[in-house]
Every structure is written in C-alpha cells, then in structure tokens.
Amino acid sequence: xxxxxxxxxxxxxxxxxxYDSEKSPPPKPAPVPELRTRAAALVGMLTAATxxxxxxxxxxEGIRIETVLPDDLGPAARTAVLLALAECSRYGHERVPExxxxxxxxxxxxxxxxx
Numbered sequence: 001x002x003x004x005x006x007x008x009x010x011x012x013x014x015x016x017x018x019y020d021s022e023k024s025p026p027p028k029p030a031p032v033p034e035l036r037t038r039a040a041a042l043v044g045m046l047t048a049a050t051x052x053x054x055x056x057x058x059x060x061e062g063i064r065i066e067t068v069l070p071d072d073l074g075p076a077a078r079t080a081v082l083l084a085l086a087e088c089s090r091y092g093h094e095r096v097p098e099x100x101x102x103x104x105x106x107x108x109x110x111x112x113x114x115x
Contacts, residue, residue, distance in 0.1 A: 038106055039063045042084055046102075049073075049080035062089065062108040069100045 039056060046054045046067045054067035069081070081102060085091040089107035093100060 035063060035106055035108060038087070039065060042087065042104060042106070045084035046081065046104075049077045049084065060108065061105075063106045064103060065106075066101055066103040069102060 042065055043054050043056060046052075046065065050067055050069055050073065052067055052070065054065045057064045057066075073081070085102065085104050088104040091102065091104040093102045095101075
C-alpha cells in the first residue's frame with residue numbers, strides 16, 4: 001500500500017472546511033468560552049458573598065448577572081461583592097424600598113473590522 005495520496009477529484013475533508021473569502025463570509029465563531037467562564041466565576045463569587053443565587057441573562061451584547069443583596073450584608077461580604085463587580089465591563093445597583101439589587105454586565109467581544 002502506497003503512502004502517497006491519489007487525487008479523487010473531490011476535495012479532502014480538510015479542504016472542504018476552507019472557504020473562499022471572496023465568495024463567502026467566514027464561518028461564525030463559536031461562543032466565547034472565556035465569557036461563560038467569567039460569568040460562572042462571577043455567579044460563584046456573588047453567591048458566596050450574598051448567600052443567594054444570582055439571575056443570569058444572555059444577549060448578543062453579553063451576559064448580565066443580577067442578585068438581591070441581603071439587608072444584613074456585613075462588611076466582609078460587601079467588600080467581596082465590590083471586588084467581584086470590579087471584574088466586569090459595567091456594573092451598578094438599584095435600591096427600592098423592598099430590596100437592593102446589584103447587577104453586572106460582561107460585554108461580548110466585538111468583531112474586528114476587516115482591513
């Protein structure tokens with residue numbers, strides 16, 4: 001049996017995955033695992049600091065995480081919440097008579113323009 005490949009007239013499985021940038025757009029990138037990893041880490045940090053499970057919302061712009069702060073949040077837990085929020089693209093809080101909520105957003109990477 002020869003180690004030399006013989007042409008078959010069909011593209012190989014590797015060649016069929018290539019694309020012609022003049023004829024078709026590049027394939028869509030897979031979801032960014034780093035963004036999901038960062039979101040999971042943030043959820044873990046906020047859960048540990050507050051004792052409550054945050055809500056997570058996915059959108060094309062990124063991931064938004066919200067949690068209600070307990071009324072009896074101590075200084076160490078407050079510091080942990082602030083340190084967790086500092087790792088995000090945007091963050092803030094909402095205070096209403098019934099509760100205080102903190103939110104954080106992790107921005108999805110933007111596509112770079114082609115030259």
